[in-house]
Amino acid sequence: MKRLYANTHEWVIVEEGKDFVVGISDYAQIALGDIVFVNSPSLGDKVTQGESFGDVESVKAVSDLISPVSGKVVAVNDALLNAPELLNSDPLNTWIMKVSGSVNEAELLDEATYLALDKDH
Amino acid sequence: MASYLLNTKAQEAEMLKAIGIEKKDLFNSIPTKLKLKRSLDLPKGLSEMEVLAKLTSLANQNKVYSIILRGAGSEHHFIPSVVKQLSSREEFVSAYTPYQAEFSQGILQSIFEYQTDICELTGMDGSNASVYDGASAAAESIQMVLERNRKEILIADSVSPEVIETIMTYTTCSDATIKVLKTKGGILQEDVLKKNLNENTAALMIANPNYFGCLEKVDELSRLTHEAGAKLIVYSNPLTLAVLKSPRACGADIAVGEAQAFGLSMAFGGPYLGYMATTNELIRRLPGRIVGQTVDTEGKRSFVLTLQAREQHIRREKATSSLCSNQALCALTASVYVAAMGPVGLKEVAEHGLRRAHYFQKELEKIGFKLKNDTPFFNEFVTTSPLAAKAVERHLAQYNILSGLDIASHEILWCVTETTTKSQLDEVLGYLREVAR
Amino acid sequence: MSKLIFERSVKNRRGITLPEFDCPEVILDHEYARSSSPRLAQVAEVDVVRHYMELSRYAFGVDNGFYPLGSCTMKYNPKLNETTAALEGFNSIHPTQDPSTVKGAMSLLSNLSTSLCEITGMDGFTLQPSAGAHGEFTGLLLIHAYHSDRKDLKRTKVIVPDSAHGTNPASANMAGYTIINVPSNELGGVDVEALKGVLSDEVAALMLTNPNTLGLFDPNIEEIAALVHKAGGLLYYDGANLNAIMGEVRPGDMGFDVVHLNLHKTFSTPHGGGGPGSGPVGVKKHLMPYLPKGTIIDEHFVENEKTIGRVRSYYGNFLVNVRAYTYILSLGSNGLKEASEMAVLNANYMMSQLKEAFTVAYPGPCMHEFVLSLQDLKDKTGISAKDICKGLLDYKVHPPTMYFPLIVHEALMIEPTETESKETMDEFIKILLELKDKAYSDPDYLKNAPYTTPIKRVDDVLAARHPILKAEM
Incomplete structure (x- = not known):
C-alpha cells in the first residue's frame, strides 16, 4: 500500500487488488481554512484523472477537487455530510471517495516528493 | 429644483483645494470626444410641491375600483x-x-x-x-x-x-x-x-x-x-x-x-x-x-x-x-402581516375568500354564468359568460367594479377575497342580471 | 438579542380581528384540507409593534448614518419618493386592468423609460427586471436572441474582466455562455492586448463596468468598443457605477449596445435591507425587437414577435419605478449632473485625505469611489480590512465594502455619494486614521471589535456547517 499525491493536493491510496481511496492533503485543508461543506460525487459517477469530481466549500471560497485516478465511484464518505470538519481535523484519515478503475502513476508524486514540495509553498 | 446636496460653495472650494484640482478637471479622465457637450434633454428640476402635484395627477389618471373581483396572480386584500x-x-x-x-x-x-x-x-x-x-x-x-x-x-x-x-x-x-x-x-x-x-x-x-x-x-x-x-x-x-x-x-x-x-x-x-x-x-x-x-x-x-x-x-x-x-x-x-393576523386570522382571511367565492359562484350559476370545471376550487373559479367577457367588464366598470379576468372570449376567471362582502356580491349579481339575459 | 416573534407567542392570543363570516361554510374534503394549524406566532398587535420596534433598533440604514459602501451607492432616499409611491392611485390598481384605465401608470412608465434613454444614450428600455443581476440576465438573453436571429450561432462565449462583479459571470452562465476571464491592467481597466487575444467570431459580448470597480474611467473605451464590434460581438454595460457620470458621458455614446441600471443605486430608491430594487435594461435600436413581453414604450405594451419572453410577472417593480421617476423629476437635467459632480468631488476629497495613511489602489483622480489596500497594514500589524471594518461599527458608521474587487488585496472600497457633507466625511476620515493608529498600538483591541453592537463577531463557520434556517418550534 502506498499514498500518492496530485500536485493539486489530493491524495490517493493505491493498494494492489483494492479500490483507490481518495482524500485531500494537510496542506490543502490549511489553505482552505474551515471547511463547511463537501460536494462529493454520487455513487456510480465516472471520474477522470486530472478532472474535477466535486468541490469543497469554506465560508468565503470554493475549490474544485481534482481526481487523482480514473474510474467509477464505488463508495462515498457519508460522514462528511454532517461533519465536513473531519477534513480539517484529520485529513489523512478522512477519505472522500473510493474508486474502482485505473491510475497513471507517472502524473502523481510520492509522499516524500510531495511533502518536500509542500515545504516550498 | 429639489436638491439633496449638502456642501456649500465654500466647502466645495475647500475640498477642491485639498485635492489640488479645479472643478472643471474632475472629469478629465473621460476622453473629451466622448463627453456630452450639451445638457441632458430632460425638464429642469422641480420643487417638492410641484413634483407631488404632478405625481398625484398621474395617480389620479388611474382608475381605482371599489370592488375588485380579479386575481389571476395579483389579489386585492385588506392590509392592516x-x-x-x-x-x-x-x-x-x-x-x-x-x-x-x-x-x-x-x-x-x-x-x-x-x-x-x-x-x-x-x-x-x-x-x-x-x-x-x-x-x-x-x-x-x-x-x-x-x-x-x-x-x-x-x-x-x-x-x-x-x-x-x-x-x-x-x-x-x-x-x-x-x-x-x-x-x-x-x-x-x-x-x-x-x-x-x-x-x-x-x-x-x-x-x-x-x-x-x-x-x-x-x-x-x-x-x-x-x-x-x-x-x-x-x-x-x-x-x-x-x-x-x-x-x-x-x-x-x-x-x-x-x-x-x-x-x-x-x-x-x-x-x-x-x-x-x-x-x-x-x-x-x-x-x-x-x-x-x-x-x-x-x-x-x-x-x-x-x-x-x-x-x-x-x-x-x-x-x-x-x-x-x-x-x-x-x-x-x-x-408583519402574518404575525398581526396569526394562524387564526390568516385562516379567517382565507376562509372568507373560500366561502364568498362559493356563494358567488352558486348565484352566478343561476344567471347563466356556468362553472366551467367540475372540480373543487378555492377562492377563484372560471365560469362561462352568456355575453362577451369584455362586455361584462365594461358593464361592471360603470358601477366601479373590476370584473373577473377574461381568459377567453366567453370565459371569466373570478376571484373573491375578504375585501368583498356578501352584500357587495349581491350588488354585483344585481348588475349582472341586467345584462345576463 | 431580541426574542423571536415565536417566543413571544401565547396560545389563543390574537392580533387583527376580521368581520364575521357572512356566507355559508364550505367544507373541504380531507384530501385537500390541512389537519393542523401552522405554528405561527399568536400575538397581539402591540406585541407585533414592540417586536419590530426592537428589531428596528438593531438595523442600520442610510437614515441612521454614513454608509460609504462602495459600489452600492447608498445615497439619501428622499422622503418625497415614499409619499408618491404610497399614492392610492398607484397602489390599488390591478396589473391586468385595461390600459385605458391605467393611463397615469402607463404614462409614468413611458416617461421614465424615455428619461433613462436620454441619460444613458440608448434607444429603448424595459423596466421589467427587478434588480441588477436580473437586468444582466435579461441583457444577455437579448444578446443571445440578437445573434441567434442573425443565425450567428457560433458565438458561445462572453468576456468578463477579472475585476467584474460576480453577478456578471454568473448571469452569463445562466444565459448559457462560457466565460472568458480577461485580466485587468494596473488601472483596473481592460488589458487591451489581452482582449485582442481572446476576441474571435465565437465571442457574443464583452461585459464591462465603466467607471470600473476601482472607480476609474477606462480611457481606452473607444478602442475596446471598436475591437469588440469589429469582431462581431456586442458591448454590455453594467450600470452599477452610473452615479459618477450622469450628464457627463453616456454609455450609448461610448459604444455600448445594452445597459442595465440599478434604480436603487443611482436613482435614490431605498435598498430595503436587500430589496426590492429595479434593474431596467436599455438597448440600442438593433436589439429592440427582442425586448421582453410586458415592456411599455410610448404608453403601449410592446408587441415583439421576436421577444425573449418575460423575465418575471407583469411590468417590474412598479412602485420602485415610481420612486425613481419622482427623483428624476425632482433633480431634472441640471440636478442629475450636479449630483454626479458632487459624488465625484466627495470621493476625490476623501481619497486625498486618506492616500497618505493608506495605499490607494490607483493614486490618480478617481470617479465616484476609490479603493484602498490594507495589505501593508496587515503585513505590519496583523490587522485586516475586516478588523478595521468591525472597528468602524463602534463609531456608528457603516463600513465600506470589503474584499472587493478581488484584484486588490485587503480591499476597502469607499463611495461617499453626493448626499454627504464635508463634516461627515471629515469625521469618517478621522475615525479611519484613529483606527490605523490603534492597529499599531493595540492590535488585539481591534481583533476583538466591535464592542458596542448587540452581538459580537458571529461564528459563520458554524452557521454554514450546521445550517439552522428556521426557528425551532
Whole structure:
C-alpha cells in the first residue's frame, strides 16, 4: 500500500487488488481554512484523472477537487455530510471517495516528493 | 429644483483645494470626444410641491375600483394599519443587504422569521430569504431539479401563463426542456401525467390552487411523479396554505409561489414577493440569499447570511443563479402581516375568500354564468359568460367594479377575497342580471 | 438579542380581528384540507409593534448614518419618493386592468423609460427586471436572441474582466455562455492586448463596468468598443457605477449596445435591507425587437414577435419605478449632473485625505469611489480590512465594502455619494486614521471589535456547517 499525491493536493491510496481511496492533503485543508461543506460525487459517477469530481466549500471560497485516478465511484464518505470538519481535523484519515478503475502513476508524486514540495509553498 | 446636496460653495472650494484640482478637471479622465457637450434633454428640476402635484395627477389618471373581483396572480386584500406603519420604518427601508452581521441583526432576524413562516406554511425544512416574485421563484426552482440524466420538466397548463412564460424565458439557454401538459376539467389528470413521465423527467410542476382556482389531486400526482424518480414542485398562494394541506404534506420536494397576498398592495404588478422552500435533501441547491442561526464569540444567539459558497460572488460563472439580492422589505412586510393576523386570522382571511367565492359562484350559476370545471376550487373559479367577457367588464366598470379576468372570449376567471362582502356580491349579481339575459 | 416573534407567542392570543363570516361554510374534503394549524406566532398587535420596534433598533440604514459602501451607492432616499409611491392611485390598481384605465401608470412608465434613454444614450428600455443581476440576465438573453436571429450561432462565449462583479459571470452562465476571464491592467481597466487575444467570431459580448470597480474611467473605451464590434460581438454595460457620470458621458455614446441600471443605486430608491430594487435594461435600436413581453414604450405594451419572453410577472417593480421617476423629476437635467459632480468631488476629497495613511489602489483622480489596500497594514500589524471594518461599527458608521474587487488585496472600497457633507466625511476620515493608529498600538483591541453592537463577531463557520434556517418550534 502506498499514498500518492496530485500536485493539486489530493491524495490517493493505491493498494494492489483494492479500490483507490481518495482524500485531500494537510496542506490543502490549511489553505482552505474551515471547511463547511463537501460536494462529493454520487455513487456510480465516472471520474477522470486530472478532472474535477466535486468541490469543497469554506465560508468565503470554493475549490474544485481534482481526481487523482480514473474510474467509477464505488463508495462515498457519508460522514462528511454532517461533519465536513473531519477534513480539517484529520485529513489523512478522512477519505472522500473510493474508486474502482485505473491510475497513471507517472502524473502523481510520492509522499516524500510531495511533502518536500509542500515545504516550498 | 429639489436638491439633496449638502456642501456649500465654500466647502466645495475647500475640498477642491485639498485635492489640488479645479472643478472643471474632475472629469478629465473621460476622453473629451466622448463627453456630452450639451445638457441632458430632460425638464429642469422641480420643487417638492410641484413634483407631488404632478405625481398625484398621474395617480389620479388611474382608475381605482371599489370592488375588485380579479386575481389571476395579483389579489386585492385588506392590509392592516400596523403592517404599513412597521414596514415603513426607516431603519428597515434605508438599510442595505445585511453583510455586516453585528450591525444588521434586526434585518437578519426579520428574514429568519420570514423563513420560518414560509417553512411552517409549506411544511418545508428551509426557505431562502425570498426572490423577485412568484414567477421568478418558479423559474429559479427549475435549476434545482436538473440531474445529469434528467433534464425534462413537465408543467401543467393550469399553472399561471405568466409563470410558464417566465420559466420558458429562463430556460431558453439552459439544457432543460419544458413540456406543458394539457389539463382536463381544470386539473392535471393522472393518465396524462403517467403517459408523460419517463426516465428523463426531472420534475413535475403544478400550482395548487391552480390558475383556474381548482385544487389539484396533489397526493396522487406526487405518488406517480416520485415513482418515476422525478421531483415535485408545487406553486401556491401561501395564504391558502393556512387552510390547505401543505405542499410538503402532499409530497412536494420544492414549494414556491407568490406571497403578494401577505400585506403587499397590487401596485400594478410589483414589488411582489417570491418564496422558495425545500427539503433538507435539496437545501444546498436553493438559490439566493439565506439567513441562518449561529452564535457570536460569547455564545449569544445571532443570525448571519449563510451557505454563501453557493452564490455568485464566490462561485462566479459556476454559480447556478446570479441572484444577488432578495425582496427583504417585502419579506418583512409579509412577516408583519402574518404575525398581526396569526394562524387564526390568516385562516379567517382565507376562509372568507373560500366561502364568498362559493356563494358567488352558486348565484352566478343561476344567471347563466356556468362553472366551467367540475372540480373543487378555492377562492377563484372560471365560469362561462352568456355575453362577451369584455362586455361584462365594461358593464361592471360603470358601477366601479373590476370584473373577473377574461381568459377567453366567453370565459371569466373570478376571484373573491375578504375585501368583498356578501352584500357587495349581491350588488354585483344585481348588475349582472341586467345584462345576463 | 431580541426574542423571536415565536417566543413571544401565547396560545389563543390574537392580533387583527376580521368581520364575521357572512356566507355559508364550505367544507373541504380531507384530501385537500390541512389537519393542523401552522405554528405561527399568536400575538397581539402591540406585541407585533414592540417586536419590530426592537428589531428596528438593531438595523442600520442610510437614515441612521454614513454608509460609504462602495459600489452600492447608498445615497439619501428622499422622503418625497415614499409619499408618491404610497399614492392610492398607484397602489390599488390591478396589473391586468385595461390600459385605458391605467393611463397615469402607463404614462409614468413611458416617461421614465424615455428619461433613462436620454441619460444613458440608448434607444429603448424595459423596466421589467427587478434588480441588477436580473437586468444582466435579461441583457444577455437579448444578446443571445440578437445573434441567434442573425443565425450567428457560433458565438458561445462572453468576456468578463477579472475585476467584474460576480453577478456578471454568473448571469452569463445562466444565459448559457462560457466565460472568458480577461485580466485587468494596473488601472483596473481592460488589458487591451489581452482582449485582442481572446476576441474571435465565437465571442457574443464583452461585459464591462465603466467607471470600473476601482472607480476609474477606462480611457481606452473607444478602442475596446471598436475591437469588440469589429469582431462581431456586442458591448454590455453594467450600470452599477452610473452615479459618477450622469450628464457627463453616456454609455450609448461610448459604444455600448445594452445597459442595465440599478434604480436603487443611482436613482435614490431605498435598498430595503436587500430589496426590492429595479434593474431596467436599455438597448440600442438593433436589439429592440427582442425586448421582453410586458415592456411599455410610448404608453403601449410592446408587441415583439421576436421577444425573449418575460423575465418575471407583469411590468417590474412598479412602485420602485415610481420612486425613481419622482427623483428624476425632482433633480431634472441640471440636478442629475450636479449630483454626479458632487459624488465625484466627495470621493476625490476623501481619497486625498486618506492616500497618505493608506495605499490607494490607483493614486490618480478617481470617479465616484476609490479603493484602498490594507495589505501593508496587515503585513505590519496583523490587522485586516475586516478588523478595521468591525472597528468602524463602534463609531456608528457603516463600513465600506470589503474584499472587493478581488484584484486588490485587503480591499476597502469607499463611495461617499453626493448626499454627504464635508463634516461627515471629515469625521469618517478621522475615525479611519484613529483606527490605523490603534492597529499599531493595540492590535488585539481591534481583533476583538466591535464592542458596542448587540452581538459580537458571529461564528459563520458554524452557521454554514450546521445550517439552522428556521426557528425551532
